[in-house]
Amino acid sequence: MQMIIGGALGRMGRELTLAAEAAGVGIACGVDVAYTGQPVGYPVVTGFEQVKETADVIVDFSRPEALPELLKLAVDNKIPVVLCATGYTDEEIAMIGEAAKHIPVLRSANMSLGVNVLCELVRMAARTLEGFDIEIVEKHHRMKVDSPSGTALMLYDAAQKEKGPETEPLYGRYGRTQKRTDGEIGIHAVRGGTVTGEHEVGFYGNGEQVVLTHRAENRALFAQGALKAARWLADKPAGLYSMRDVVLAMLG
Numbered sequence: 001m002q003m004i005i006g007g008a009l010g011r012m013g014r015e016l017t018l019a020a021e022a023a024g025v026g027i028a029c030g031v032d033v034a035y036t037g038q039p040v041g042y043p044v045v046t047g048f049e050q051v052k053e054t055a056d057v058i059v060d061f062s063r064p065e066a067l068p069e070l071l072k073l074a075v076d077n078k079i080p081v082v083l084c085a086t087g088y089t090d091e092e093i094a095m096i097g098e099a100a101k102h103i104p105v106l107r108s109a110n111m112s113l114g115v116n117v118l119c120e121l122v123r124m125a126a127r128t129l130e131g132f133d134i135e136i137v138e139k140h141h142r143m144k145v146d147s148p149s150g151t152a153l154m155l156y157d158a159a160q161k162e163k164g165p166e167t168e169p170l171y172g173r174y175g176r177t178q179k180r181t182d183g184e185i186g187i188h189a190v191r192g193g194t195v196t197g198e199h200e201v202g203f204y205g206n207g208e209q210v211v212l213t214h215r216a217e218n219r220a221l222f223a224q225g226a227l228k229a230a231r232w233l234a235d236k237p238a239g240l241y242s243m244r245d246v247v248l249a250m251l252g
């Protein structure tokens with residue numbers, strides 16, 4: 001498999017380069033606005049419109065601003081795309097949906113296989129543990145600016161899909177003067193030190209608890225997940241996919 005990497009010189013681009021080399025996946029070309037000519041072991045250009053090489057898949061860890069040129073390259077050359085960047089606007093998400101009519105596109109704000117399996121476990125628990133209260137706690141390093149994390153919201157969505165429309169998120173409980181309601185799912189953010197990322201979904205019942213936890217230990221896991229997604233996507237028909245499709249395909 002030959003791959004084009006978007007954001008090749010960034011933290012995740014470099015992780016993906018290492019993961020690809022270890023897995024024997026070829027890198028046809030890298031794209032990064034910050035490229036200044038230093039050798040990186042494969043050709044790098046500063047914009048998707050400059051890519052001359054062809055490939056089996058494009059994996060992007062750059063920024064939403066790169067999207068129009070990235071999708072043009074992919075659609076014009078019929079190259080499947082794995083979109084890993086976060087922060088797309090509604091307009092950009094519509095653009096992605098349009099491209100997916102012509103080529104296979106997989107987009108996920110969390111490429112970790114473990115987190116996506118956790119989402120499935122949360123669905124199963126929410127479906128079967130009737131009457132249990134659900135609480136989500138996420139922990140991240142002190143530099144993280146947004147809260148709650150996008151992954152905490154993804155886990156909330158997984159539970160909410162099973163519990164139904166009366167469910168609502170409750171962010172912290174500061175100032176509350178009433179008992180917990182059945183429909184609420186508490187979401188809590190802890191910030192400190194160098195924690196890479198931890199997500200815990202607790203199901204609290206009458207005399208028993210089930211607590212599902214995912215701990216990210218480094219960023220390499222996102223690169224591993226992106227490679228898995230790229231391999232899975234390469235022979236799929238046009239359409240919009242997510243990491244959930246990869247997990248469900250593994251379940252058979």
Ligand SMILES: NC(=O)c1ccc[n+]([C@@H]2O[C@H](COP(=O)([O-])OP(=O)(O)OC[C@H]3O[C@@H](n4cnc5c(N)ncnc54)[C@H](O)[C@@H]3O)[C@@H](O)[C@H]2O)c1
Nearest residue numbers: 007009010011012032033034062063066085086109110111
């Ligand atoms: N889906 C996931 O699991 C996952 C995991 C980690 C990070 N991310 C996302 O991936 C993106 C990159 O994260 P990072 O930590 O590697 O960031 P980073 O800032 O270290 O790297 C981004 C790279 O993209 C380059 N870039 C920026 N704009 C570009 C453009 N228009 N065209 C080409 N290159 C461009 C930058 O020069 C930089 O080298 C972010 O959106 C981040 O939120 C997603």
